[in-house]
Amino acid sequence: ETGVTQTPRHLVMGMTNKKSLKCEQHLGHNAMYWYKQSAKKPLELMFVYNFKEQTENNSVPSRFSPECPNSSHLFLHLHTLQPEDSALYLCASSQRVTGTGVSNVLTFGAGSRLTVL
Amino acid sequence: GQQVMQIPQYQHVQEGEDFTTYCNSSTTLSNIQWYKQRPGGHPVFLIQLVKSGEVKKQKRLTFQFGEAKKNSSLHITATQTTDVGTYFCAGLSNSGYALNFGKGTSLLVTP
Numbered sequence A: 001e002t003g004v005t006q007t008p009r010h011l012v013m014g015m016t017n018k019k020s021l022k023c024e025q026h027l028g029h030n031a032m033y034w035y036k037q038s039a040k041k042p043l044e045l046m047f048v049y050n051f052k053e054q055t056e057n058n059s060v061p062s063r064f065s066p067e068c069p070n071s072s073h074l075f076l077h078l079h080t081l082q083p084e085d086s087a088l089y090l091c092a093s094s095q096r097v098t099g100t101g102v103s104n105v106l107t108f109g110a111g112s113r114l115t116v117l
Numbered sequence B: 001g002q003q004v005m006q007i008p009q010y011q012h013v014q015e016g017e018d019f020t021t022y023c024n025s026s027t028t029l030s031n032i033q034w035y036k037q038r039p040g041g042h043p044v045f046l047i048q049l050v051k052s053g054e055v056k057k058q059k060r061l062t063f064q065f066g067e068a069k070k071n072s073s074l075h076i077t078a079t080q081t082t083d084v085g086t087y088f089c090a091g092l093s094n095s096g097y098a099l100n101f102g103k104g105t106s107l108l109v110t111p
Helices: none
Strands: A004-007 A010-013 A018-025 A031-037 A044-050 A053-057 A064-070 A073-079 A087-094 A112-116 B004-007 B010-014 B019-025 B032-037 B044-049 B055-058 B061-065 B071-076 B085-092 B099-101 B105-110
Touching (some): A010 A018, A018 A031, B044 B061
Parallel strands (some): B010 B105
Antiparallel strands (some): A031 A087, A064 A073, B019 B071, B032 B085, B061 B071
């Protein structure tokens, strides 16, 4: 157990479905992240939230919609996905993110394995 | 944008042989982090390097940060089967708010 919990661990959905991935961290961190991991692009940054505010959206298609209601919870809402969106979605957290050039260590969850049919 | 490149992509060694993976950035990095991901697992933090020319050791693992802070390396001495996995380096994105990861080097160690 890393202190970052992701649910569900596995998800199979059709292209017309709407589903959500959930991430919860128990580390007292203030920054949370979504990364996508696939064979073609390992560990691709999607979104960053710092103190609940989105600080980075890495040109992610609108069919992925993040939500961060508080510093401990992060969601990724999925709708009308494509088969090429099948991947491992990793949530991570860190103490905080600063713009001064010193990043913080990431603690990753175990990931949600998504298959889009 | 800031790119972090890693080589080699794959490495297969016999147990007991040494292993090195290299990380290169197109821009100067404020710091660099290394992570290890076991097969079927998630990335786990190994170390962070901050200073130019810095060298850190963790048992059989030696990490170096280049003088120009644009490259880094991870060297494993006398590999063991427990070293199997993918090793990622990561540097800050242009926004300074998140890490961008290299594509990783997958290490396979056969006994």
